[in-house]
Amino acid sequence: MTSLVQQFATNFDHVRQINLETIRGFHTTHVLIALIKVGFFAELRQFQKVNLPEFARRQNLDLKILTSLCEYLYSIQILQHEGDTYFLDEKGELIDNLMTGPLLVVHAYENVFHNLEPLLRKQKKFGSDVNRLSEFVAGGSGTVGKSFAFPLMINFLRQGRYECVLDLACGDATFLAALCQEDQNMRAYGLDIAPEAIELGNCVLTRTGLQDRVKLLVDDMFNLDKTTHLFQGVDVVTCIHALHEFLEDGNERVISMLQKYKARFPGVPLVILEVIRPPLEELRERPGGMIDILLFHDLSGQALTSREAWKTLFQQAGFTNVKEDYFPTVRTAIFTLC
Numbered sequence: 400m401t402s403l404v405q406q407f408a409t410n411f412d413h414v415r416q417i418n419l420e421t422i423r424g425f426h427t428t429h430v431l432i433a434l435i436k437v438g439f440f441a442e443l444r445q446f447q448k449v450n451l452p453e454f455a456r457r458q459n460l461d462l463k464i465l466t467s468l469c470e471y472l473y474s475i476q477i478l479q480h481e482g483d484t485y486f487l488d489e490k491g492e493l494i495d496n497l498m499t500g501p502l503l504v505v506h507a508y509e510n511v512f513h514n515l516e517p518l519l520r521k522q523k524k525f526g527s528d529v530n531r532l533s534e535f536v537a538g539g540s541g542t543v544g545k546s547f548a549f550p551l552m553i554n555f556l557r558q559g560r561y562e563c564v565l566d567l568a569c570g571d572a573t574f575l576a577a578l579c580q581e582d583q584n585m586r587a588y589g590l591d592i593a594p595e596a597i598e599l600g601n602c603v604l605t606r607t608g609l610q611d612r613v614k615l616l617v618d619d620m621f622n623l624d625k626t627t628h629l630f631q632g633v634d635v636v637t638c639i640h641a642l643h644e645f646l647e648d649g650n651e652r653v654i655s656m657l658q659k660y661k662a663r664f665p666g667v668p669l670v671i672l673e674v675i676r677p678p679l680e681e682l683r684e685r686p687g688g689m690i691d692i693l694l695f696h697d698l699s700g701q702a703l704t705s706r707e708a709w710k711t712l713f714q715q716a717g718f719t720n721v722k723e724d725y726f727p728t729v730r731t732a733i734f735t736l737c
């Protein structure tokens with residue numbers, strides 16, 4: 400009997416550990432995303448506390464479900480409470496500060512995971528039957544970028560003393576807003592194919608008072624050759640976290656875009672920031688957040704790739720002068736093509 404209990408206790412420890420890595424993560428992610436989307440964390444940020452009955456009434460939410468979600472987050476030390484009033488615990492502060500962007504990106508790809516079995520069975524196809532949520536791709540990417548990609552790029556551009564930037568696939572324009580806030584002399588253009596992204600971007604510009612210095616438009620960056628009358632005075636072009644979206648069927652599409660770029664902006668440097676795909680063995684040694692990033696990219700027709708593969712592609716497009724700055728800790732490269 401004792402040994403049976405002991406064996407159960409041993410297994411219980413294993414199961415508990417596996418539970419933490421599987422079911423707990425699944426539920427916590429969903430609970431957090433739902434609460435972010437109904438404005439619960441924004442309210443916490445603004446007032447440091449949320450009274451559940453009052454918040455539920457104001458937002459027309461089901462109080463029983465809201466309470467359940469908050470009790471779940473209390474049990475795992477993300478929230479604290481006094482009666483019906485909840486506030487952030489230490490872990491909650493960290494999540495609010497560091498994880499909102501990644502959680503929004505996960506939400507952007509929620510349809511992919513919801514349809515994983517039919518995608519696996521070839522009953523559905525990404526891009527036609529299953530799509531990502533453009534608004535959250537742009538908003539999530541903009542929030543994620545604030546932590547290091549945008550400051551890195553801003554630092555980089557400031558060294559070049561540029562005065563007018565065009566950002567290809569600009570998303571919600573968080574990058575352009577941050578750049579122009581830091582550098583009072585900078586003007587900017589941004590283009591993105593998703594109207595939802597440009598709508599969010601125009602809200603960001605209005606909020607930051609930058610609408611006169613930054614102009615956004617809905618357009619396809621593969622039609623750069625047709626935009627001859629636009630983008631006056633551009634002396635540098637950027638493309639952040641975007642080119643990998645077009646490599647699924649090989650390099651041809653990006654090569655052709657880069658060739659159009661060369662003809663349209665002769666002599667203007669193109670600065671590309673990309674997350675670099677490490678070899679599989681290295682991922683097993685140090686998975687970090689990278690394996691999750693790779694997973695949703697791979698499942699949605701995108702192809703994060705290696706530094707060497709990028710450099711080959713740039714060469715194929717006719718760029719012989721390519722400078723690479725690689726940041727191994729964050730597995731990110733900045734390529735400058737002249």
Ligand SMILES: C[S@@+](CC[C@H](N)C(=O)[O-])C[C@H]1O[C@@H](n2cnc3c(N)ncnc32)[C@H](O)[C@@H]1O
Binds near residue numbers: 568
């Ligand atoms: C991962 S997001 C990156 C957004 C932004 N650069 C950032 O770092 O936050 C990729 C963006 O590429 C945009 N995009 C996809 N295809 C595009 C195209 N053909 N032309 C312009 N933008 C495109 C998407 O709408 C999305 O906003």
